[in-house]
Amino acid sequence: MRTSLPHLPVIVLAALVALFSLVPLGFIAWVTFDVGWETVKTLVLRPRVGELLLSTLYLELLTIPLSIAVAVGMAWLTERTDIPGARLWAWLAITPLAVPAFVHSYAWVSLVPSMRGLAGGTFVAVLAYYPFLYLPVAAALRRLDPAVEDAAASLGLAPVEVFFRVVLPQLRLAICGGSLLIGLHLLSEYGLFAMIRFDTLATAIVDQFQSSYNSPAANMIGGVLVGCCLFLLALELLLRGNERYARVGAGAARPAERRRLGRLALPALVLPVGLAILTLGVPLVTLGRWLWVGGAAIWDSEVTRAVGETLLLAISGGILATIVAVPMAWLSVREPGRLQRILEACHYYVGSLPGVVVALALVSITVRFLLPLYQTFAMLLAGYVLLFLPRAMVGLRASIAQAPVELERAAMALGRTPAQALRQVTLRLAAPGAAASVALVALGITNELTATLMLAPNGVETLATRFWSLTSEIDYVAAAPYATMMVVLSLPLTLLLHAQSKRTIGQ
Structure with a gap:
């Protein structure tokens, strides 16, 4: 053209x-x-870089599957079941985005000072980042044509089989996109993992920069980190595939029927209530505690x-x-x-x-x-x-x-x-x-x-x-007002994301 x-x-x-x-x-x-191939080999192929690469890989392999399980479970409960308070839980599922990731880690380290390493980093990362998966998965569930699921059920498939053989494959694009977003955040995140005392490629670059602002070592680790980002982008493209996810017709105009949970309604509340406590309750209680201790003087x-x-x-x-x-x-x-x-x-x-x-x-x-x-x-x-x-x-x-x-x-x-x-x-x-x-x-x-x-x-x-x-400086009391103001200023973003996700499906 x-x-x-x-x-x-x-x-x-x-x-x-x-x-x-x-x-x-x-x-x-x-x-x-500029530094030459020999210097590149010396800086990149050293054991320390290998350790950082493995740590980052373990973090990705643990956090992303757990986030998928949590996000898909929450999206299914809030969009496809008659769980009590579905609208409230749907809103609370994205509000963790109003809390910066390093504020999540601040809250948990304040509450559990022994929280360290890969396990602690994975736990906090899942709580901080799973909404990036919940948003596209929930939107995709709202757009799915329920007639396809009805046809599968009419062929004798049980509800669990319908979910895994019909619904889940149609969520592939949403899951891949959300997983890529989480994976890139994990590669770039510094504050969360520095506070948890878990070394990644990003924390190593900042440490090198602080010790020597123009360090060749930091530049080379940056190159490794860029390579990891490009690998994630290529992997997401490969996993996404070329399958067709849309039908020629407009599909059924009616929304999908919400499944009755019956006796499972109360047990099903464990997931949304637990997530609300872990993602919002702990940060708010921690901030409230330090604000109370500091008083007006802070x-x-x-x-x-x-x-x-x-x-x-x-x-x-x-x-x-x-x-x-x-x-x-x-x-x-x-x-x-x-x-x-x-x-x-x-x-x-x-x-x-x-x-x-x-x-x-x-x-x-x-x-x-x-x-x-x-x-x-x-x-x-x-x-x-x-x-x-x-x-x-x-x-x-x-x-x-x-x-x-x-x-x-x-x-x-x-x-x-x-x-x-x-x-x-x-x-x-x-x-x-x-x-x-x-x-x-x-x-x-x-x-x-x-x-x-x-x-x-x-x-x-x-x-x-x-x-x-x-x-x-471990001055958690003095830090509380700054964390609080970040949350207050971030709340409009959460509301905007929620409104946009609704508009994309015409609701």
Whole structure:
């Protein structure tokens, strides 16, 4: 498909953003070439890296299957059974996302100081991340055609057989997508596992960075971590397969009947009630306890300052990431083509990279070539744009797709340039989606820890970094207000995700 000349400036802008998003991968490749193959072998093939790789692998192999079991079980109970309080449990199933992962670990380490190692890390990771699987699985269950299950039942299959032979295979895409998201989070997570005292590739990179900010060892471990991310992406693509999951017709309009649990209703409540206690009860009780111990004195001016700086960075980063995403979002809807798909992939892939790798790349580049930009707001915002560009793209694409292209053409017929038509017509109609993108990015920045630790200017402390510095000193009382404010600021994200998951199925 040939590109029309008026769209060339938009393509150029999208290409520049795509090139910028390739900086982390380019940095890893350049460092590998720069240090030489012998140094790469020495740093990568040493026993310590092997131990970290095995630890990370064990974490993935334990956490993902457990999260699948918990998420699918919860989704089935809340969407397909008459369990008492189904709507409440459905909402509570996603609210753990309002609690940052490292706050989950803070709550559990405060309650059980002996919680350490792989078992502790897996336990907390499942509690923190299973909602990433619950959301797509629950949405998929609501979209399934109940006639297929009725046909299977009419052929003599028992309910359990219908679930495993008919329903579960249709959840494959949702399970693969959610599992990939959890797997990438496990690779990139630092705070949760550092507090649990469980070493992973991400924690090792941060440790190396703190001891020597431009360490070749940290750069090489970053390369290993990027390789793990690419492997996960390829594995998810392989497991997803090419099977068809949609039917030609619209399917049955009626919703699936909720199965009566009868005497099993009370035993079935064990899962949602237990999860609510473990994911929400423990963090809230722990925070309440430390807030009570500290009293009003811990709510000092430092908390207010951290809230202000967090909001400033979050709003600035959210607006900037959304603006940067506009050219590609518009092209993907209005001018789809092979080149546009390649550029779009560059925009999205960076969301799969760990924040520690993105930050490491920006730190090393600024130190070597752009020293005046080292530890500046500009470089911190650049890191946020890279990390959260996919979030901005999702909301913008959907909202631009809903803005009629005929209105753009009418504006250009009346003398507007393509840029003016985009700004004055399409973006105004897409404003709600753009606002949602800003909110999603801003709330992601609110809870971001690793990149902020590595890129923030001296003296700048967000809620996350201030919380981390205090917990590192085992001052759990003083850290409680910062954790509380992060949860309060994250609640809108939970509500937004819940509302979006409902809208996707027309409810």
